[in-house]
Amino acid sequence: MILMEHIIREGHPTLRTRAEEVTFPLSVEDRQLAEDMLQYLKNSQDSEIAEKYNLRGGIGLAANQVNCLKRIFALHLTDDAGELVSFVAINPKIVSHSVEQTYIESGEGCLSVDRAIPGYVPRYARITAKFMTIDGEEKKIRLKGLPAIAFQHELDHLNGIMFYDHINEKEPFAPIPNSTPFERV
Structure with missing residues (x-):
């Protein structure tokens, strides 16, 4: 289980x-890392678990942050429509993006x-991204709003x-x- 003590600081x-590209099929260690990163985000958003283990709430976590130079990150959040956006992205790339930009007024x-x-962090308002899943399946998704911002951050x-x-x-x-500016509806 990933705890705050495992997350390295600036x-x-x-x-x-x-970070380095990841090869497929995933090693047992890489699969476990990916699953643990997503689980950290879920745990950090569960008030009981977060309090018990003193976890800071997060919506994204990259492998670099747990001192591992692999091109893997996890996202777990809801979009503007209240739909859950939850996945692990391996070897992610942005393949296209909007000209329009956005930023979170309160900062990232x-x-x-x-x-x-403090300060505005300019991000693309909409992106199309490609990545591999834990099971080696290629995914192509379109994101906007907070999920697009979080994807770019990670x-x-x-x-x-x-x-x-x-x-x-x-x-x-x-x-x-x-x-x-991005505003949570």
Whole structure:
């Protein structure tokens, strides 16, 4: 079971290192890692389990964050329509994206960052992505809103990029051209 003590924090070199492609079929270790990452997110969103194990709530977790340089991340959240978006993405790629951008007005957070970092993080409003499932099946999905933002946040982790790298240092709340702020409905 992944606990907060297993999640590395900013400053750790693994968070700034590009993760390696994963080969199929998955090794027993890679499959277990993927399942454990998704389970952490589910546990962190269950108030009883989160309190018992002192877990910070999360909607995404990348392998880099548990000090493993594999191109694997998990997402577990609901979309704007209240539908559950829950999967493990292995070797994920964005194959197309909108011109329009979006950002979360209150800023983004991260399980590997123990401080609030104010500022807008520009993201594509809509993306089409491809990835492999745990079972080696190729998936192609379209995401918008918070799931699209979370997918981009986790994909950045796999490339050694932190969310705050996207914030305008001089003007953290400068308007982002061609964008609409994301608002949870």
